Amino acid sequence: MPSVQFFDVTREIYWGILLAFYLFYKGMSAGAFLLSSLGTVFGIERYRKLSKVGAILSLVLLVFAPLFLLIELRQPGRFLSLFYRINITSPISWGVYLLVLYAVALLIYTWYLFRQDMAANLTGTGSKSGFYKFILFGKEDLSAKAKEDDEKQIKFFGAIAVVLALAVDVYTGFLLGVVPARALWNSSLLPVILLISAFVSGAALLIFVQVLVDKFKFGKVQDDIKSLLSSTANLLKWFILSDGVLLVIYLIILSLSGKVGAAATYFLLFDETWSFLGLEIGLGLLVPFLILLTKKTRQSLNSVVLASILAIVGVLAMRINLVIGAQKIPLTGSRLLEYTASGRDLAAVIILSLVMIVVLVVLFAILPMNRTDKKETNVGTLLKSNTKGVAQ
Amino acid sequence: MAKRLAMVIDLRRCVGCHACTVSCKSENNVPLGVFRTWVQEKEKGKFPNVQRARLPRLCNQCENPPCVRVCPVNATYPLENGEIIIEYERCIGCGFCIAACPYDARFMNPERNTAEKCTYCNDRLAAGLQPACVNSCVSGARIFGDINDPQSEISKLKDSEPTIVLKPELNTRPQTYYIGVDEIAVRPNLMETIEASILNRVGGEK
Numbered sequence: 001m002p003s004v005q006f007f008d009v010t011r012e013i014y015w016g017i018l019l020a021f022y023l024f025y026k027g028m029s030a031g032a033f034l035l036s037s038l039g040t041v042f043g044i045e046r047y048r049k050l051s052k053v054g055a056i057l058s059l060v061l062l063v064f065a066p067l068f069l070l071i072e073l074r075q076p077g078r079f080l081s082l083f084y085r086i087n088i089t090s091p092i093s094w095g096v097y098l099l100v101l102y103a104v105a106l107l108i109y110t111w112y113l114f115r116q117d118m119a120a121n122l123t124g125t126g127s128k129s130g131f132y133k134f135i136l137f138g139k140e141d142l143s144a145k146a147k148e149d150d151e152k153q154i155k156f157f158g159a160i161a162v163v164l165a166l167a168v169d170v171y172t173g174f175l176l177g178v179v180p181a182r183a184l185w186n187s188s189l190l191p192v193i194l195l196i197s198a199f200v201s202g203a204a205l206l207i208f209v210q211v212l213v214d215k216f217k218f219g220k221v222q223d224d225i226k227s228l229l230s231s232t233a234n235l236l237k238w239f240i241l242s243d244g245v246l247l248v249i250y251l252i253i254l255s256l257s258g259k260v261g262a263a264a265t266y267f268l269l270f271d272e273t274w275s276f277l278g279l280e281i282g283l284g285l286l287v288p289f290l291i292l293l294t295k296k297t298r299q300s301l302n303s304v305v306l307a308s309i310l311a312i313v314g315v316l317a318m319r320i321n322l323v324i325g326a327q328k329i330p331l332t333g334s335r336l337l338e339y340t341a342s343g344r345d346l347a348a349v350i351i352l353s354l355v356m357i358v359v360l361v362v363l364f365a366i367l368p369m370n371r372t373d374k375k376e377t378n379v380g381t382l383l384k385s386n387t388k389g390v391a392q
Numbered sequence: 393m394a395k396r397l398a399m400v401i402d403l404r405r406c407v408g409c410h411a412c413t414v415s416c417k418s419e420n421n422v423p424l425g426v427f428r429t430w431v432q433e434k435e436k437g438k439f440p441n442v443q444r445a446r447l448p449r450l451c452n453q454c455e456n457p458p459c460v461r462v463c464p465v466n467a468t469y470p471l472e473n474g475e476i477i478i479e480y481e482r483c484i485g486c487g488f489c490i491a492a493c494p495y496d497a498r499f500m501n502p503e504r505n506t507a508e509k510c511t512y513c514n515d516r517l518a519a520g521l522q523p524a525c526v527n528s529c530v531s532g533a534r535i536f537g538d539i540n541d542p543q544s545e546i547s548k549l550k551d552s553e554p555t556i557v558l559k560p561e562l563n564t565r566p567q568t569y570y571i572g573v574d575e576i577a578v579r580p581n582l583m584e585t586i587e588a589s590i591l592n593r594v595g596g597e598k
Contacts, residue, residue, distance in 0.1 A: 074484075082464055086464075181493070
């Protein structure tokens, strides 16, 4: 017998689009960095060509991502107290420190990554070399010993940043997971799903931006980069597959975990059909997976870029469905909660994203993005003979 | 044993007048649109076999509170008597406690811009008075007191009548006990809610 809700109060969703964008950008930062560290930290030399773009991308995304959270706060002036009033059971308290440490490690790593090339380009008198001079802090040594030292530092700080990038991504799984009342969040798979989808969006963004940088800075995408990007696209394909499999496992377990879990699954599949099945799964995972399935399409730059853009959109949809969708399911009432992003929130998302893009463009324009370092060309020719075989 | 404040809500007595809601808003200066306590009402059945199920809600002052666990700046914590308070000048307004509360007991005060919830009217308690909702309940359905004192009215009632708490499966150990509550009020049929939403949308597109 159906019951009729006679009287209830309406409730508001407080964690909205800003938190979803925070998770989105922070995940991409970690994903792009982890992938680009394959060359610098894990010693797979050919991926070194991606390391500069990856480092700048992850650094800038990481600096901007917490600003979304800051705007989400109702008392942003009190945010400093996050540093000295710590609650060890609160994932936000962990996150504050993890984000700062990760940013510092990433910054030092990036500086060492660019040091030699900046020092080598000091000859000019323009504002560019002035800028290089300023951020080099006098460390302009180009001797073999200094280069060797750079390599050591890149590896050391890169390794620390790898660990922190993983931690920064997994902690958000706890951020949502420690809420037992919400079935969509309270899952032990959530940290893993967030990590894998961070790999998806990070790899996709890295491919997309690397293409843009090569097109605009060097005029065309070189053949060696093309082959590298098709290997990266292959990795992206596997990340997408893992993400999809994890989501299926997550949904099956969710649908069987009691009344609330079953209802949450029903909600995702039949109420959020368009944004969950359509955008997140269909357009964001299935279509890019199919595009990247054959070797022929993986070697076409256009199809790889298209798949990357779709994968990024899919991960954004996933963050929004996860954060806002979960809160639409009522905890006490008998009506689904409604969410419309406020004008302030939407404006913040658009303005911050645009500023972030401008900062990225400026950095890519003024920093030396060249890869034809002596050592690299040597390794490049060495590897040219056996480029097929690795992850192709 | 230390003092432990708690509330028993005896729904056999509740007439659904919403006096508790109104007196709470008045006492605590709660802004429009948000509530520290409210009464949900549902109707079930078909005439002549009908019933109205009521459920007054407020902060459950849990013994294992998810809101306290997630606050990143320790702005909310339990007092010795079990009452959970918020230090408004510490709260950064992140909304984590609101997202974490299984009982929707917390909200963002739109004027103060911090989290807020029922505190058993702790200013009234300090003055030796009962919480406003208890005081204003026309039928005496809200019984408030020290649950650890075996001689208190609340202890006697809780020990002699069958009581339930909301969402015990979440291990929050709530300290608001209910007598004579209906299943549909405690556990709303979520599936039905979602179906209604889908039907609503499909109907709207016609």
